[in-house]
Amino acid sequence: MITVALAKGALLKDSVQRFQAAGLDFSVLLDPGNRQLMVPSPCGRARALLVRNADVPVYVAYGQAQLGVVGFDVLLEHQLPVSPLVDLGFGGCRMAVAVKTSSGYRKAADLPAHCRVASKFTRCAERFFSQLDLPVELIHLTGSVELGPITGMSEAIVDLVATGRTLRDNGLVAIEDLFESTARLIGHPLALRLDQGPLQEVIDSIAAATESATERAGSAVPAVGAAAS
Amino acid sequence: MITVALAKGALLKDSVQRFQAAGLDFSVLLDPGNRQLMVPSPCGRARALLVRNADVPVYVAYGQAQLGVVGFDVLLEHQLPVSPLVDLGFGGCRMAVAVKTSSGYRKAADLPAHCRVASKFTRCAERFFSQLDLPVELIHLTGSVELGPITGMSEAIVDLVATGRTLRDNGLVAIEDLFESTARLIGHPLALRLDQGPLQEVIDSIAAATESATERAGSAVPAVGAAAS
Numbered sequence: 048m049i050t051v052a053l054a055k056g057a058l059l060k061d062s063v064q065r066f067q068a069a070g071l072d073f074s075v076l077l078d079p080g081n082r083q084l085m086v087p088s089p090c091g092r093a094r095a096l097l098v099r100n101a102d103v104p105v106y107v108a109y110g111q112a113q114l115g116v117v118g119f120d121v122l123l124e125h126q127l128p129v130s131p132l133v134d135l136g137f138g139g140c141r142m143a144v145a146v147k148t149s150s151g152y153r154k155a156a157d158l159p160a161h162c163r164v165a166s167k168f169t170r171c172a173e174r175f176f177s178q179l180d181l182p183v184e185l186i187h188l189t190g191s192v193e194l195g196p197i198t199g200m201s202e203a204i205v206d207l208v209a210t211g212r213t214l215r216d217n218g219l220v221a222i223e224d225l226f227e228s229t230a231r232l233i234g235h236p237l238a239l240r241l242d243q244g245p246l247q248e249v250i251d252s253i254a255a256a257t258e259s260a261t262e263r264a265g266s267a268v269p270a271v272g273a274a275a276s
Numbered sequence: 277m278i279t280v281a282l283a284k285g286a287l288l289k290d291s292v293q294r295f296q297a298a299g300l301d302f303s304v305l306l307d308p309g310n311r312q313l314m315v316p317s318p319c320g321r322a323r324a325l326l327v328r329n330a331d332v333p334v335y336v337a338y339g340q341a342q343l344g345v346v347g348f349d350v351l352l353e354h355q356l357p358v359s360p361l362v363d364l365g366f367g368g369c370r371m372a373v374a375v376k377t378s379s380g381y382r383k384a385a386d387l388p389a390h391c392r393v394a395s396k397f398t399r400c401a402e403r404f405f406s407q408l409d410l411p412v413e414l415i416h417l418t419g420s421v422e423l424g425p426i427t428g429m430s431e432a433i434v435d436l437v438a439t440g441r442t443l444r445d446n447g448l449v450a451i452e453d454l455f456e457s458t459a460r461l462i463g464h465p466l467a468l469r470l471d472q473g474p475l476q477e478v479i480d481s482i483a484a485a486t487e488s489a490t491e492r493a494g495s496a497v498p499a500v501g502a503a504a505s
Binding site for chain 1: 327329331334335418427429
């Protein structure tokens with residue numbers, strides 16, 4: 048029995064579609080009335096765990112799920128021992144430094160030393176500012192990070208930006224990107240090593256489905272082998 | 277201008293009611309169509325920030341909000357420098373150790389040494405098991421903690437229990453309480469010290485409203501002075 052950890056929220060619909068291409072049907076998770084956190088696929092070969100984004104790599108790292116789908120941003124933030132397998136291409140966004148539009152800062156290095164930066168991704172932010180050699184005070188928030196500059200608690204934020212609408216609505220502007228993020232298929236390293244075929248079959252089907260989805264979209268996103276390192 | 281940090285979710289309705297007793301009307305936050313994160317009270321004396329539970333003590337600790345309402349559980353977990361002011365009595369629940377009903381464990385000390393315990397409140401759990409002199413491996417999850425024992429990832433969980441329905445629905449049972457939690461009014465220590473009267477006036481009105489609400493409920497919950505320490 049293969050167990051798959053899927054993230055609630057924005058990535059779920061596309062994740063379910065990719066597993067459908069591998070013959071595993073978890074579409075019951077898309078039913079708004081569904082309250083189950085663990086659902087079997089009708090074929091009986093697999094089951095899915097529906098968990099929070101940040102918990103996907105935890106279940107995979109502990110081997111409770113052999114496969115999982117999670118954003119590259121979460122992988123970088125939590126640095127758990129999981130194997131990156133396929134760049135799924137969907138869920139595209141970027142991690143960016145943003146400031147008040149009225150602030151006059153045009154790049155991250157313009158920020159004053161020891162200023163405050165609010166983020167849900169304080170480890171990613173810490174690495175970025177340390178590579179920039181700019182000491183900042185990081186404030187960890189769990190949501191609505193854009194309130195940091197609005198209330199005056201922080202000079203800048205580091206957050207995920209998809210369309211940029213939330214930033215604009217709050218009078219903020221992205222001034223520098225840390226990295227681009229897409230959804231990734233990840234695996235439990237030991238389960239992959241001990242696999243007699245069934246896991247690799249699922250991974251190959253998802254990689255093939257991703258390649259054809261990427262071709263249809265006419266985009267140049269690499270489908271396989273873009274390691275989360 | 278007084279700024280108040282209020283938590284989204286279960287505590288919001290009662291929080292808004294208590295501030296109404298102090299003449300500050302933030303009822304627009306209860307409108308399901310509201311998308312604003314910062315709303316002024318019609319009287320012009322105050323504004324409310326609508327933030328995640330765990331972020332309330334952050335805004336108060338940094339002085340971006342002079343007052344806030346948050347669960348005692350969050351205060352204990354994050355240990356930020358804020359002043360506990362009034363035990364508001366609502367939002368009652370308890371932090372408990374829970375295990376599979378079928379496990380046979382009847383108290384926390386029955387758990388095997390070095391077993392895994394999943395929790396959103398790993399710092400509270402760490403203190404509890406260290407006082408118990410029982411070494412455990414803590415796994416930090418951000419949601420659906422009950423999946424820990426169900427999937428076999430952890431032997432036990434430490435989580436908030438209100439009615440106990442979620443536990444029962446998942447075949448789990450609470451075997452020991454860490455502490456009881458209710459919503460607390462907290463303040464920024466320096467703002468309280470520099471206050472010329474208006475802050476204390478709000479605090480006194482909320483304490484009085486809490487006392488009469490507690491009397492109406494016929495309960496013996498202490499209204500003032502139950503410090504979050």
